[in-house]
Amino acid sequence: MTEETWGARPAGVKVYPKAQVLNRFIAKFIDVIIVAAVANFALVGWLAGMAYVLIADGFPGGQSIGKRLIGLQTVVPNTHDVASFKESVIRNLPLAVGYLLLLVPYIGWVLILAITTFEALLIIGNDQGLRLGDEFAHTQVLDAGQLDQRE
Secondary structure (H helix, E strand, O other): OOOOOOOOOOOOOOOOOOOOHHHHHHHHHHHHHHHHHHHHOOHHHHHHHHHHHHHHHHHHHHHHHHHHHOOOEEEEEOOOOOOOHHHHHHOHHHHHHHHHHHHOOHHHHHHHHHHHHHHHHHHHOOOOOHHHHHHHOOOOEEEOOOOOOOO
């Protein structure tokens, strides 16, 4: 029996170069602006913001609105396909926890800052730009059109 190590890719899975870090940050900033805009509409807006945080990378092409505007996409290298809503929810759970923590004054704000800083450092320092959510969901963010689709 073969054990799969954490973060290792199975044989035959292509390793893609990471998307430009600045482009990822700009795309996420656009998505944060969208979430902040809708979150101002009472509880319904806050819930819509949480839903967007979780499912945004499962939109067609594996692209949130920010990623679509900047030209990035979230993919699953193991299957050579774009991310679905399932992968989007899994990969964005750390960010959703941070969004939830925003409800706790001061302590929650410090914790969301810590979570986003940690995730940003992982994006910068990882050879493939994988953050914690990408490791959980087995996803990667690439420049749009870079994914080799299986026939």
